[in-house]
Amino acid sequence: MATAIKDIQEDPRELALQEKVATGYQLEDVEEMTDRYRDVLVNTIHIAADLEVVTLPTYSPAIKTSPTLEDKISIAAACQDELGHAQMMYRILEDFGYDTHSFLFDRDPEEWRTFQMLEFPHEDYIESVVSMCYGDRAGYITTVDLEENCSYAPFARSLRKVNYEETFHVAHGERWTKFFWNQSEGSRKRVQEMVDFYFPLCAAWFGMPDNLKTRTDQLSYRIRGASNDEMRQKWLSRIVPYSEGVGIKVPAHFDEEQGKFVLDYEAPIYLDEEKRKWDxxxxxxxxxxxxxxxxxxxxxxxxxxxxxxxxxxxxxx
Amino acid sequence: MATKFKGKKKIDQKRERGGKEPKYYEVFARKNSDSELSHVGSVEAPNDELAQVRAWFIYDQHKWREMCVIPLDSIITVTEEGKSAKIKMG
Known part of the structure; x- marks a missing residue:
């Protein structure tokens, strides 16, 4: 097995393509791809599409429980946006032999590639806005990185609209998180409770630390531009000042000595799924x-x- | 291990896709009379009517002044002579 991997790594066509995309070259056509490029690209879009669709069952309970008609509309609109994003990803995947209908309806739910951050159905509107504020911000950082850096041009272009719409979700989340923080003692307590729950989920959105990661094809084929740690840092640099500005407590701070944001806990940590509480x-x-x-x-x-x-x-x- | 669940949606391939082979359309739109008619995306649809509807609902980021869809088959390539048009997403 070890020899097989080495062979691929040293395949001159693979190396040539890695060098080509490193200079900023973007591919327009499936025919230009090597096997390994194709695999890592398709895998990336596949996961992105699954992540868009799972937002629907996650957000939908909040449509029923949100306090006003405007809130219901904004949650429903966010769901519609996310499904639109999935549609565009399916359109790209079809060029790689995917069948959208069977991909969406015939696959065993256990085979879906979802992230923990989007797996907990929202119990109320405060949970939705906190999730938009912290989680959509995390999602936005990954999709902006793909738009700016992805060497497959059709995918990068399709993300322009995605990112344009994600900014609305994040802005919506930030505005209402702040509103509920200041509305009443009860709503403030709920915001803090939800931030305590979502913060480690969102920090984990970016995956394992760089020094433990073994698969680096996304970066060597320039499917993405930034590493897990770089993107996590970008997220912290937005979320920590925001939270401190509002008054919300988050388990992270800026470390003057290291000159960067750091978590106050040693990831990964234990989650009590039933109680939705991190230890x-x-x-x-x-x-x-x-x-x-x-x-x-x-x-x-x-x-x-x-x-x-x-x-x-x-x-x- | 397969998950069993009830009420799975049945897909009427003929009705929803028009056949076994998907048909693609490219979507063009302009924001206002002064702006260019630009390519904004791509949709799959079984017929022209559903292509119009899907394009309008998926690419709803602006209140477009004008939008049209063009079957991918109808696009004649110039830079890639002899090849069928590539995906034009976005």
Whole structure:
């Protein structure tokens, strides 16, 4: 096996393409791709598409519980945006032999590639706006990186609209998180509770630390421009000053000595899924963390099954 | 391990896709009378009517002054002579 991997790494066509994209060259055509480029690109878009779609069952409970008609509309509009983003990704994936209908409706929900941050159905509107404020900000940082750096031009171009719309979700989240922080003692408590829950989920959105990562094809083929740690740093540099400005407590701060933002806890940490509570003092191993991510939360399968079955029933169609 | 669940949506391939092979359209739009008619994206649809609807709903980032869809098959390539048009997404 080891020899096989070495062979691919030393394949002159693979190396030539890596050098070409390193100079800023963008591909327009599937025919220009090498096998390994194609694999890492398709994998990236595949996960991005799954992540767009799982926002629907995650956000939808908040449509029912949000306080005013405007809030309901804004949540529904965000869901519509996310599905639109998925549609564009499916359109690209079809050029690589994917069948959108079976991809969406025939796949076993357990096979979906989702991230923990988007797996917990929102219990109320405050959870939605905190999730938009911290989570959509994290998502936005990854999609902006892809738009700016992805060497497959059609994907990079398609993300212009995606990022344009994500800015609305983030702005919506920041505005209302601040509003509920100042509205009442009860709403402030709920905001803090939700930030305590979402912060480690969002910090983990960017994946493992760079020094532990073994697969680096996304960077060597310039599918992405920034590494996990660079993107996490970018997220912290936005989210920590925002939170401090509002008064929300977050488990991270700017470290003067290192000249960068650092987490106040040692990731990965243990999550009590039932209580939605992190034990900031209980560190788990990366092996355990990867197992948790791979399995998904208890909500993952029911949520995706709900998208596939459409709760309204077949009469809708 | 396969997950069993009830009420799975049945896809009527003929009705929703018009057949087994997907058909693609490229979407062009302009924001106002002074701006260029630009390519904004791509949709898959079984017929022209659904292509119009899908384009309007997916690419809803602006209140377009003008939008049109063009079947990908109808695009004649100049820079890639002899090849079919490539994906024009975005």
């Amino acid at each position: 900031y003092d209980r560190q788990i191993t990366w092996k355990e963390q990867l197992k948790v991510w791979k399995k998904g939360s208890q909500h993952k399968v029911p949520s995706i099954a709900r998208v596939m079955s459409e709760e309204w029933g077949k009469d809708l169609w």
